[in-house]
Amino acid sequence: MSIITKQFAVSGAIFMLATAGQVQASCNPNVKPTNFEQFKRCVYQEPNTSVWIVDGDIPITTEAGLRKFYEGLMASPTTPSALGSPSAELIVNRVNNADDVWSDATRCSIRYCVSQATTGARYQEVVNAMTAASNAWSNHIGVSITHVANQDGNCTAQNAQVVFDVQVVNNQPYLARAFFPSDQRATRNININTTSFAVVQPPLTLEGILRHELGHVLGFRHEHTRPETGQCFENNSWRPLTPYDSDSVMHYPQCGGTGDWGFNLTNNDIAGAVLLYGNQANCGSMVTIYQDASYSWVSKSLSVGNYDINQLGISNDSLSSLKVPSGMKVTLYEHAGFQGKTLVITDDTVFVGDSFNDKTSSIKVESE
Ligand SMILES: [Ca+2]
Ligand SMILES: [Ca+2]
Ligand SMILES: [Zn+2]
Numbered sequence: 001m002s003i004i005t006k007q008f009a010v011s012g013a014i015f016m017l018a019t020a021g022q023v024q025a026s027c028n029p030n031v032k033p034t035n036f037e038q039f040k041r042c043v044y045q046e047p048n049t050s051v052w053i054v055d056g057d058i059p060i061t062t063e064a065g066l067r068k069f070y071e072g073l074m075a076s077p078t079t080p081s082a083l084g085s086p087s088a089e090l091i092v093n094r095v096n097n098a099d100d101v102w103s104d105a106t107r108c109s110i111r112y113c114v115s116q117a118t119t120g121a122r123y124q125e126v127v128n129a130m131t132a133a134s135n136a137w138s139n140h141i142g143v144s145i146t147h148v149a150n151q152d153g154n155c156t157a158q159n160a161q162v163v164f165d166v167q168v169v170n171n172q173p174y175l176a177r178a179f180f181p182s183d184q185r186a187t188r189n190i191n192i193n194t195t196s197f198a199v200v201q202p203p204l205t206l207e208g209i210l211r212h213e214l215g216h217v218l219g220f221r222h223e224h225t226r227p228e229t230g231q232c233f234e235n236n237s238w239r240p241l242t243p244y245d246s247d248s249v250m251h252y253p254q255c256g257g258t259g260d261w262g263f264n265l266t267n268n269d270i271a272g273a274v275l276l277y278g279n280q281a282n283c284g285s286m287v288t289i290y291q292d293a294s295y296s297w298v299s300k301s302l303s304v305g306n307y308d309i310n311q312l313g314i315s316n317d318s319l320s321s322l323k324v325p326s327g328m329k330v331t332l333y334e335h336a337g338f339q340g341k342t343l344v345i346t347d348d349t350v351f352v353g354d355s356f357n358d359k360t361s362s363i364k365v366e367s368e
Contacts, residue, residue: 039070044173049157051187055222055234056252057177057213061187072235090248090272091221091238093180099239100182101219101276108144108283108304109367110217111162112190113155118168122197123152125206128308128337130166130190133210135311136265141273142282143218144304146366157186164188164217175200178213190217208263215250218273223248224255232256241272285325287365291318293351304328307363309336319360323348333362 027042043052043066051059052066060066093100102110112130119126127147134145148162155165164179165188172193179188190213196206225234228244232255245268251257259266280286283303291297291314300313309316316336324330324345332352334340343356346368351357 036067036070053177057174059179059187090241090269092219093221094237094239095182100180102181107277110145111148112164113148113151113162114166115155116152129206129210131306131308132207133214136211137214138305140270142278144283147306157189166190168192170194176209176213178216181219203260203262211249212263220250223251229256241275242268285328287328287330288323289319290321293320295321302365304365304367309361316361317358320357321350327368329366329368331364332360334359336361338362
């Protein structure tokens with residue numbers, strides 16, 4: 001998402017691309033471009049990667065791609081197909097007439113690293129926000145977005161052990177930017193600008209920003225490109241999944257949205273995502289944790305992923321037994337943030353033992 005001034009917001013999509021001082025000097029952001037070359041001069045280009053950033057937070061790697069984007073932008077927005085009745089909504093990106101989504105082979109193992117080198121003192125804050133934002137999606141739909149911490153020391157855009165990398169960057173016109181499933185590995189980065197730490201205050205949070213960016217990672221487009229908003233049009237390369245949702249996590253509030261800046265998932269966001277990826281159980285086997293011994297009292301099923309203290313689904317310091325299907329591995333942590341003493345479990349366990357009873361505060365679930 002980008003920080004967009006009021007002036008940009010009312011001016012429409014073209015002006016969202018440009019930020020004063022960040023584009024070529026020959027760009028006049030107050031004049032709507034009449035050809036591709038004029039347009040290109042006004043698109044921000046990341047100095048470190050040379051990718052162009054459009055729609056606030058979407059990278060485009062090639063000039064051909066940028067030209068296609070420009071042509072889409074110049075096309076007239078479609079007329080709402082069903083005026084007066086609910087029209088369709090959460091929307092998925094389309095590439096070559098197909099949904100831009102993760103394959104079944106990847107969607108339950110969307111592995112990422114968090115760069116220790118670029119996050120520096122913000123490392124743990126970024127790790128925690130990524131975990132929480134990932135779970136907001138994977139707790140409801142058939143995807144698993146998994147932090148591979150042992151790659152954090154070598155977490156670059158070239159690291160092939162992960163699907164994407166998370167970096168902190170400086171002096172960018174956006175708060176953060178992400179990518180779509182169809183992007184190549186080198187562009188598959190979530191870049192968090194330092195303004196995400198400096199200017200952000202509730203309801204806008206780093207976690208909320210990352211929930212929005214992970215929506216792009218899963219293939220979702222900005223909800224506000226839909227014709228119903230009458231502003232912020234991007235292009236027509238998308239397919240609606242649910243009724244128009246001005247509260248959507250994928251809707252910029254400044255583009256006629258009705259949500260606050262909290263960027264929470266709505267019921268429509270979840271329903272639309274389930275249409276593409278299935279529900280949580282669609283990521284194969286689930287582990288079930290229980291508050292009492294012998295698989296009783298409050299329980300919660302967990303797919304592959306990391307679950308910190310607020311994502312356990314049962315009370316903190318209450319876990320007493322759990323069921324673990326073959327091929328899965330659970331690590332219980334004594335403290336929040338995957339800290340403290342650990343216990344690794346690979347089988348059904350009727351009682352975790354006195355030494356770990358009522359102590360678990362965070363959990364990692366992996367497939368072996
Ligand atoms: Ca208990
Ligand atoms: Ca504890
Ligand atoms: Zn966005």
